[in-house]
Amino acid sequence: xxxxxLAATAFLGATLALVLLLPGAGPKLPEEAAVTRADSLLSQxxxxxxxxxxxxxxxxxxxxxxxxxxxxxxxxxxxxLTDNSSLRDMTNGVLGELGLQPATSEVPQMRDMTAxxxxxxGRVRPSASQPQPQPEKLQALIAQALKQGQSDSYIDALLNxxxxxxxxxxxxxxxxxxxxxxxxxxxxxxxxxxxxxxxxKAPGDLAKGQPVGGKGVxxxxxxxxxGSSVQYQFYTVGVGDSLGAxxxxxxxxxxxxxxxxxxxxxxxxxxxxxxxxxxxxxxxA
Amino acid sequence: MIDSRVPEWFAKGTIPxxxxxxxxxxxxxxxxxxxxxxxxxxxxxxxxxxxxxALDLAMFCNGPWCDQSPRAIRNLTEAGxxxxxLRYYRGGMQLWLLLGLSVQTP
Numbered sequence: 001x002x003x004x005x006l007a008a009t010a011f012l013g014a015t016l017a018l019v020l021l022l023p024g025a026g027p028k029l030p031e032e033a034a035v036t037r038a039d040s041l042l043s044q045x046x047x048x049x050x051x052x053x054x055x056x057x058x059x060x061x062x063x064x065x066x067x068x069x070x071x072x073x074x075x076x077x078x079x080x081l082t083d084n085s086s087l088r089d090m091t092n093g094v095l096g097e098l099g100l101q102p103a104t105s106e107v108p109q110m111r112d113m114t115a116x117x118x119x120x121x122g123r124v125r126p127s128a129s130q131p132q133p134q135p136e137k138l139q140a141l142i143a144q145a146l147k148q149g150q151s152d153s154y155i156d157a158l159l160n161x162x163x164x165x166x167x168x169x170x171x172x173x174x175x176x177x178x179x180x181x182x183x184x185x186x187x188x189x190x191x192x193x194x195x196x197x198x199x200x201k202a203p204g205d206l207a208k209g210q211p212v213g214g215k216g217v218x219x220x221x222x223x224x225x226x227g228s229s230v231q232y233q234f235y236t237v238g239v240g241d242s243l244g245a246x247x248x249x250x251x252x253x254x255x256x257x258x259x260x261x262x263x264x265x266x267x268x269x270x271x272x273x274x275x276x277x278x279x280x281x282x283x284x285a
Numbered sequence: 286m287i288d289s290r291v292p293e294w295f296a297k298g299t300i301p302x303x304x305x306x307x308x309x310x311x312x313x314x315x316x317x318x319x320x321x322x323x324x325x326x327x328x329x330x331x332x333x334x335x336x337x338x339a340l341d342l343a344m345f346c347n348g349p350w351c352d353q354s355p356r357a358i359r360n361l362t363e364a365g366x367x368x369x370x371l372r373y374y375r376g377g378m379q380l381w382l383l384l385g386l387s388v389q390t391p
Contacts, residue, residue, distance in 0.1 A: 110310065114317035116292060117306040121324040124304050 138162075142190065156183035173244035173257035175272035182242035189244070189254045216241075217249075233282035243271045250282050259283055287344045289357040290378075300345065300381055301389040308346070308357040313364075322364060334365045343372040348379030 141162060145155045159181045174182040216236040223229045235246055247257035261271045263283045268274060288295050288303040295305040310321055319329065326339035342361075346353035358371050382388065 110315045111317055113292065113307050114310045114315060114320060117310050117321055118324050120304045120306065121321070 142186070146190075152183065152187055155187065156181070159183050159186075171244070172270060172272035173247070173254065173261075174242045175274075176240050176242045177237060177274055177276045178239070180240075182240070182245050185242055185245040185248055185254060188248065231284075233284075235280045235282050237274050237276050237278045237280065239276055241274070241276075243274055246280065246282070287342050287357075288346070289344050289354045290346050294347070294378075296391060298388040298390050299378070301387060303345070303389075305391075306357075308353040308360075311357045311360045313360060318364075322366075325366075327364075327366070336366050336370065339366065339370055341370045341372070343374055345374035345377045345381075348377040349375050351377055351379075 138159070141158065142155065145158055150158075160183075163181050171186075174186055176182050216238050218234045218236070220232050220234065221229045233250070235250070237246075243257040243260055244254040247254055247260055250256075251259070257271060260280060260282060261268055263281045267278060267280075274280075286300065286303045288299045288305045289308040289311075290299075290305070291307045291309065292305055295303075295307075299305070306321065309315065311318060322334060323329070325342070326336065328335040328338070344354040344357055354373055354375075354377070358373060361371060362368055378388075
């Protein structure tokens with residue numbers, strides 16, 4: 001009996017000693033396996049850092065010393081953060097590859113894509129989108145050349161080349177007898193309009209002061225049947241003249257070419273069909 | 286025959302004779318979409334679009350799982366394009382290549 005009591009006491013003492021020596025393991029016997037595994041890993045945190053978060057997570061609440069837990073958990077958010085940023089980069093990269101840019105640059109890209117699609121459709125179905133020469137194109141051509149600061153002769157050559165290829169349409173009043181574009185008048189008109197826009201002057205002011213005279217101009221007094229005399233002006237078309245240029249010469253305004261054209265309907269079929277040597281009546285402004 | 290994929294994919298190879306009209310250009314958000322509808326034969330009227338003379342279209346994209354052609358078709362029908370003029374090759378490039386059919390690189 002005494003032996004049994006002694007054995008029980010010894011057993012209890014040994015158990016108590018074990019419990020006191022391993023305070024973390026004692027009270028939670030059912031989870032002993034998990035805790036010991038976590039412990040063993042914690043004892044060498046540098047040996048297997050990659051596996052730590054998985055192994056430690058369930059055991060962490062049972063650990064009496066909380067200090068290792070933050071140290072172990074610390075790498076986790078860092079990994080997530082880099083993941084996030086790289087994901088964003090990758091998404092943007094994929095979007096870029098797909099031709100879908102962020103909203104800021106979408107509209108110009110859409111325009112390009114639409115233009116390409118239209119060109120593709122047009123190749124299959126030529127009648128659908130026949131490229132027609134557009135007046136804006138002439139404007140764009142001139143505006144571009146002017147922005148580049150090109151010389152008048154360069155613009156003249158550029159416009160004539162484009163017009164001869166049928167890429168641009170030219171106002172009829174600006175066609176010379178040689179079938180060229182009267183770039184000088186065109187540019188003068190642009191300059192006059194620009195000056196008018198910036199300084200508030202009428203477009204005609206630039207040229208009006210010039211005396212009407214010189215080569216090709218003649219003034220005749222015609223006596224009419226009732227005895228009154230009317231002054232007529234005539235102009236003989238010279239090389240490089242256009243109806244617009246003549247209008248500028250007499251009225252200081254390209255837009256008034258129509259007055260000359262109307263007065264000469266008998267010899268002109270169209271404003272662009274003037275010939276060198278033609279004698280045009282110039283009505284009074 | 287319309288390849289509704291984006292130009293980058295179209296350039297890598299397409300079904301011979303196909304025309305590239307990216308599905309993004311048929312979205313209602315594209316400010317230039319009217320031009321495409323016009324090129325496809327649509328006529329703008331006071332109330333909407335008249336697609337009486339419009340082309341018959343066969344659309345395809347990357348494969349059966351690909352959403353690009355369905356989106357293009359949805360956008361076209363919403364714009365009033367008659368559904369009987371629209372066809373959809375669901376197999377797309379994936380099945381086309383799987384069958385070993387010839388591919389054209391534009």
